[in-house]
Every structure is written in structure tokens, then in C-alpha cells.
Amino acid sequence: MKFGRKLKLTPHQQDQVRAMLKDGQPIRAIDRHFNVGVATIDRIKRKTELS
Structure with a gap:
């Protein structure tokens, strides 16, 4: 079971x-x-930089 809000972008x-x-x-x-x-968009950018 996944908690939290659904993602805005696929x-x-x-x-x-x-x-x-x-x-x-x-x-x-x-x-x-x-x-x-x-x-x-900034969240996706930060997540990408950490990877």
C-alpha cells in the first residue's frame, strides 16, 4: 500500500x-x-542531481 499524494507527472x-x-x-x-x-520541476531537478 502506498501512502501520500499521487504524483502530478507520470x-x-x-x-x-x-x-x-x-x-x-x-x-x-x-x-x-x-x-x-x-x-x-525543481523537485525533479534536485532528485536527478542526487542520482
């Missing part, structure tokens, strides 16, 4: 966000594209 969309960040696109443009907050 794993496939998260991979797309990582690719867009790698290409140098601004976080604000990415969050508007996926209709999520800046914090969601």
Missing part, C-alpha cells in the same frame, strides 16, 4: 522534464508546458 513525463532541463530550457517554460508548479 514517469514518462518526468523523463521529458529531465531532457528539457538538460537541453537548457528554463524551469518556468517547462512548468507552463506541463501545467505544474515550479516546485514540482
